[in-house]
Amino acid sequence: MTASATADRTRAQGPSSRSPALTTFTDALHAEWTKLRTVAGTAWLLAAAVVLTVGLSAASAAEVTCDGPHCGEDPGKVGLLGVLLGQAVVAVLAVLAVGEEYGSGMIRVTFAAMPRREAVLAAKALVVAVLTGAAGVLAVAGSAVVALALMPGRGFTPANGYGPATSTAGASHLITAATTRAAFGSVLYLILVALLAVGVTALLRDSASAVGAVLGLLYLFPIVALVISNPDWHRHAEQLAPMQAGLSIQNTIDLAHQPLSPWQGIGVLAAWAFGALAVGGIVMRARDA
Amino acid sequence: MPATRDGFGQLLHAEWTKLRTVRGWTIGLLVAVFLTIGIGLLGPAGSQSSCSHADGSSGSCTAQSPPKRADGLEVTDEKTFVHRTLSGDGSITARLTALSGVYPAGGGSPDGDQGLVPGLLPWSKAGVLVKDGTAAGSAYAAVLATGTHGVRMQYDYTGDLAGLPGTVGAAAPRWLRLTREGDVLTGYDSADGSTWARIGSTRLSGLPRDLEVGVFATSPDYAVIKNSFGGSSVNTGPSLATGTFDRVTVSGQSPGAWTVPAEGPGAPGGPGGPANAPGPRSGPGNGTGPGSDKPGSHPGAVATGADAFIVTGSGDIAPASAGVGSGKTVESALAGTFAGLIAVIVVAALTMTSEYRRGLIRTSLAASPRRGRLLAAKAVVLGGTAFVVGLIAAAAAVPAVTAVEHSKGMYVFHASTQDEIRMVVGTAALLAVAAVLALGVATIVRRGAAAVAAVIVVIVVPYVLATASVLPAGAAEWLTRVTPAAAFAVQQTSKPWAQVVAVYTPSNGYYPLSPWLGLAVLALYAAGAYALAHRLLKRRDA
Known part of the structure; x- marks a missing residue:
C-alpha cells in the first residue's frame, strides 16, 4: 500500500523542483x-483517550473537596487528574503505530519504499503527535469544562484562596495563568508520552512488550518512590520519574515546595521522550527489520 | 475415556x-x-542516611526501636503513672471525677496554628492500672475512661473491652476497679461506687508476685492529615490529658508509699521522645512538641490529698501502628x-x-x-x-x-x-x-x-x-x-x-x-x- 501510494504521488506530481529529501519526507x-x-483501532483509541480522561477528571473534581483556606488541594491536579489514565490509551495508540508493522511484517515493505529509516520514524512520531494533540485538546478541554462547573461548589472559591478575591461570580476565578499553563501543558504531556512510546517501540519491536515497558516506566516510579524513605532520594525519584516530573506541569499552587518547577518537569519528560526516540532511531537504522 | x-x-x-x-x-x-x-x-x-531524629540531632544511625511486648509486637507505652507496689492478690479502686485535656489544633505543623486548645481526643485516657513493673512494654491491665469511647478495660496493649458509655464529669464521675487473683485480672466500673458491673477479665501468664498498681493518664498524638500528590502528609503533635482522681484505695499487701512523678518542664513526650516520629511521607511535620511552656501543660502528677491525685499525661498505652512511623x-x-x-x-x-x-x-x-x-x-x-x-x-x-x-x-x-x-x-x-x-x-x-x-x-x-x-x-x-x-x-x-x-x-x-x-x-x-x-x-x- 505504501509503495503504491508513494508511486502514485510521485507520478501525479511529476518532476519536482523541491529537493528529493524534502519530497521523501512529505511522502513518508x-x-x-x-x-x-x-x-480501525485509531478512532476508537482516540475516543477512549478522551472519554477516560474526562471521566476520571470529572470523578476527581466531584470527589475532592477543599475544606478551608490553605487546604492544599491543587486545582490543576484535581481538575486534570484524568490525564493519568488517558496517557495509557495514548501510549497504546503510539505503540501500535510502530509495533503493528513489526508484528505483521509490513515494516519491511515500508523500509523498502522509504530506505531512510529515521525519516519513517520521524514521520510516524509526527503523525502520532498530531493525532494525540488533537485528542489531548478535546480531553483537556472537556476536563476543564467539567472541573470549572464542579469545583467552585466543592470549596475551590476565592475565599479559600483560589484566584483573585475580587473576581466576579462563576468559575472564572479558577482561570488563571497557572491553570491555563496546566491545561496546555497537559496536552503537551500527552504528546510527549506518545513520543516516548514511539521511541520505546522502535527499540523493542514488539507491541505487547513495548506497552508493558512504557506503562511500567510511567506508573512504577511513584510506587517505588513510596518505599524510599530518605527525603533526598525520594525527591530524586520524583524528579527522574517521567510521569511525576512531567505532571509537574499541572502544579498551580505551592510551586516553591515542589521537587521541580512545571517547565523543568515537562523538560524531564521531554528528555525521556526524545532520548527514547533517538535511541530507537539509531537502533532501527542499525538493525534488521 | x-x-x-x-x-x-x-x-x-x-x-x-x-x-x-x-x-x-x-x-x-x-x-x-x-x-x-x-x-x-x-x-x-x-534510605541510607535516614537518621534525622525528631529532636534535631543527627549522626550515628541507630535503629529507633520502639518498645516491644513480650512476643515482639511494637507498642507505645508512655503515660504518667502514680504507683505503688502490690504484693500478691489485691485490688485498686479509684473515683475519676474529671477528665480534661489540651491538643494542638494545627497538628503541630510549622505553618499551622501552634497553640494548644482545650479538648479531649477520642482516645485520651485516664484510669487505674496494674502493671508488671514500670518498664515500657511490660504486661498490664487497665480500667480507664476515654475522651469519647466511654469506660474501657484494656490489657496487654491489644485487648480492649467496652464498659460504661458516656463521658466523665463532676455530675457523672466514674468509679474504676481492677482486682488481681494470681494471673487473672478483672475490671469493674460503677457510676456510684456501690453498684459495680464486671467489664471482663484477662489472664496475663507469668506475672510476678510484686506488681505496680496506681492511677495514670495519657493522651495520644494529635494528627492532621492532608492528602497531596505523592501521598498524604501528616502533621502530628503531642496532646495532654488530665485526670482528677480521689478515693484511691489499694487493698491487699501494699507496703511503701505512692511514687508521684513530678511535673517536668520539658515538652510532653518524655525521655523516650515522641511516640511516633513521622516518616518521610509525613512531609513538613517533624513531630516536635509545642514550644510554649504554658503552666499546667506538662506531664506529671500532684497529690491533692492522702488518696487524691491530679495526673497529667501524654503518649499512649497501645500497639504502635506501623507504616506511619520511622520503621519499615x-x-x-x-x-x-x-x-x-x-x-x-x-x-x-x-x-x-x-x-x-x-x-x-x-x-x-x-x-x-x-x-x-x-x-x-x-x-x-x-x-x-x-x-x-x-x-x-x-x-x-x-x-x-x-x-x-x-x-x-x-x-x-x-x-x-x-x-x-x-x-x-x-x-x-x-x-x-x-x-x-x-x-x-x-x-x-x-x-x-x-x-x-x-x-x-x-x-x-x-x-x-x-x-x-x-x-x-x-x-x-x-x-x-x-x-x-x-x-x-x-x-x-x-x-x-x-x-x-x-x-x-x-x-x-x-x-x-x-x-x-x-x-x-x-x-x-x-x-x-x-x-x-x-x-x-x-x-x-x-
Missing part, C-alpha cells in the same frame, strides 16, 4: 497518515 | 513446551524475578511486585496473541479441537509458572530486603511467621491469578498491546490513584475494594487497631479488605475474563 508523512487514519 | 485424559496431559506438555522454548518469554519471566527483587532493594538502598514494614520489601506483575502480564498475553498473529492458533485448534481444553491448558501452565516465578521472587526479596534494612540500622516492624508466609504465598498467587486474567483478556481482544494495556490499567492504575494521587481517602478505599488492585491486600502485615487513631489508608499500607478477600476480588475478575474468553474462543473463527 502522507503514507504514515494514511496508514494510521485507515486502521 | 483414557485417551481424553492423555489428551489433556499432552496439551499441557505442548503448552509448557511453547512457553519454555520462546526465548523472549523466558527472559520476560526472569526479568519478573529480578525486577521484583531489585526494586524491593531500592527501598532500603534509597515487611511488605515494603515487595514493592517490586508491580514490576514483576507487568512482566508476567506481557508474557501471559503474548502466549495467546502470538498464536493469533502467527496463525499458529489454527494448528493448535486442529490438534485440540475441543477449544476449551486449549484455553484450560494455557491457563494451568501460565498460572503455575507465574506462581513459581512469584514464589521465587517474593521468597528471595523478603529476606534479602530485610537483611539490607537491618544492616543499615533501619527498624523493621514485627510480622508473625504466619503473616510472612501468607504474604509470600499470596504474592505468588497474585501473579498467577493476574496471568490468567491477562490470558483471558488477550483471548478476548486478540491483540497483545491492547490486552497488556487493559490489564495494567485495571490492576496498577487504581493502585497508583489510591496511593499517589489527589484522590481523598474515601475514594482510595473504594478503589482498593472494587478494582483488581484490592489483591495487594494479600501483602499487608500491619494491622489497624480500633483503639489507635492513625492514617489507615492504602498509601500507608492498610487495605479495606482482608488479605484473602482482596485476592478473591482479583480472582473474580480473572474468572469473568476466563469465562468470556472460553465462550468467544468456542464461537469465533480462529
Whole structure:
C-alpha cells in the first residue's frame, strides 16, 4: 500500500523542483497518515483517550473537596487528574503505530519504499503527535469544562484562596495563568508520552512488550518512590520519574515546595521522550527489520 | 475415556513446551524475578542516611526501636503513672471525677496554628492500672475512661473491652476497679461506687508476685492529615490529658508509699521522645512538641490529698501502628511486585496473541479441537509458572530486603511467621491469578498491546490513584475494594487497631479488605475474563 501510494504521488506530481529529501519526507508523512487514519483501532483509541480522561477528571473534581483556606488541594491536579489514565490509551495508540508493522511484517515493505529509516520514524512520531494533540485538546478541554462547573461548589472559591478575591461570580476565578499553563501543558504531556512510546517501540519491536515497558516506566516510579524513605532520594525519584516530573506541569499552587518547577518537569519528560526516540532511531537504522 | 485424559496431559506438555522454548518469554519471566527483587532493594538502598531524629540531632544511625511486648509486637507505652507496689492478690479502686485535656489544633505543623486548645481526643485516657513493673512494654491491665469511647478495660496493649458509655464529669464521675487473683485480672466500673458491673477479665501468664498498681493518664498524638500528590502528609503533635482522681484505695499487701512523678518542664513526650516520629511521607511535620511552656501543660502528677491525685499525661498505652512511623514494614520489601506483575502480564498475553498473529492458533485448534481444553491448558501452565516465578521472587526479596534494612540500622516492624508466609504465598498467587486474567483478556481482544494495556490499567492504575494521587481517602478505599488492585491486600502485615487513631489508608499500607478477600476480588475478575474468553474462543473463527 505504501509503495503504491508513494508511486502514485510521485507520478501525479511529476518532476519536482523541491529537493528529493524534502519530497521523501512529505511522502513518508502522507503514507504514515494514511496508514494510521485507515486502521480501525485509531478512532476508537482516540475516543477512549478522551472519554477516560474526562471521566476520571470529572470523578476527581466531584470527589475532592477543599475544606478551608490553605487546604492544599491543587486545582490543576484535581481538575486534570484524568490525564493519568488517558496517557495509557495514548501510549497504546503510539505503540501500535510502530509495533503493528513489526508484528505483521509490513515494516519491511515500508523500509523498502522509504530506505531512510529515521525519516519513517520521524514521520510516524509526527503523525502520532498530531493525532494525540488533537485528542489531548478535546480531553483537556472537556476536563476543564467539567472541573470549572464542579469545583467552585466543592470549596475551590476565592475565599479559600483560589484566584483573585475580587473576581466576579462563576468559575472564572479558577482561570488563571497557572491553570491555563496546566491545561496546555497537559496536552503537551500527552504528546510527549506518545513520543516516548514511539521511541520505546522502535527499540523493542514488539507491541505487547513495548506497552508493558512504557506503562511500567510511567506508573512504577511513584510506587517505588513510596518505599524510599530518605527525603533526598525520594525527591530524586520524583524528579527522574517521567510521569511525576512531567505532571509537574499541572502544579498551580505551592510551586516553591515542589521537587521541580512545571517547565523543568515537562523538560524531564521531554528528555525521556526524545532520548527514547533517538535511541530507537539509531537502533532501527542499525538493525534488521 | 483414557485417551481424553492423555489428551489433556499432552496439551499441557505442548503448552509448557511453547512457553519454555520462546526465548523472549523466558527472559520476560526472569526479568519478573529480578525486577521484583531489585526494586524491593531500592527501598532500603534509597534510605541510607535516614537518621534525622525528631529532636534535631543527627549522626550515628541507630535503629529507633520502639518498645516491644513480650512476643515482639511494637507498642507505645508512655503515660504518667502514680504507683505503688502490690504484693500478691489485691485490688485498686479509684473515683475519676474529671477528665480534661489540651491538643494542638494545627497538628503541630510549622505553618499551622501552634497553640494548644482545650479538648479531649477520642482516645485520651485516664484510669487505674496494674502493671508488671514500670518498664515500657511490660504486661498490664487497665480500667480507664476515654475522651469519647466511654469506660474501657484494656490489657496487654491489644485487648480492649467496652464498659460504661458516656463521658466523665463532676455530675457523672466514674468509679474504676481492677482486682488481681494470681494471673487473672478483672475490671469493674460503677457510676456510684456501690453498684459495680464486671467489664471482663484477662489472664496475663507469668506475672510476678510484686506488681505496680496506681492511677495514670495519657493522651495520644494529635494528627492532621492532608492528602497531596505523592501521598498524604501528616502533621502530628503531642496532646495532654488530665485526670482528677480521689478515693484511691489499694487493698491487699501494699507496703511503701505512692511514687508521684513530678511535673517536668520539658515538652510532653518524655525521655523516650515522641511516640511516633513521622516518616518521610509525613512531609513538613517533624513531630516536635509545642514550644510554649504554658503552666499546667506538662506531664506529671500532684497529690491533692492522702488518696487524691491530679495526673497529667501524654503518649499512649497501645500497639504502635506501623507504616506511619520511622520503621519499615515487611511488605515494603515487595514493592517490586508491580514490576514483576507487568512482566508476567506481557508474557501471559503474548502466549495467546502470538498464536493469533502467527496463525499458529489454527494448528493448535486442529490438534485440540475441543477449544476449551486449549484455553484450560494455557491457563494451568501460565498460572503455575507465574506462581513459581512469584514464589521465587517474593521468597528471595523478603529476606534479602530485610537483611539490607537491618544492616543499615533501619527498624523493621514485627510480622508473625504466619503473616510472612501468607504474604509470600499470596504474592505468588497474585501473579498467577493476574496471568490468567491477562490470558483471558488477550483471548478476548486478540491483540497483545491492547490486552497488556487493559490489564495494567485495571490492576496498577487504581493502585497508583489510591496511593499517589489527589484522590481523598474515601475514594482510595473504594478503589482498593472494587478494582483488581484490592489483591495487594494479600501483602499487608500491619494491622489497624480500633483503639489507635492513625492514617489507615492504602498509601500507608492498610487495605479495606482482608488479605484473602482482596485476592478473591482479583480472582473474580480473572474468572469473568476466563469465562468470556472460553465462550468467544468456542464461537469465533480462529
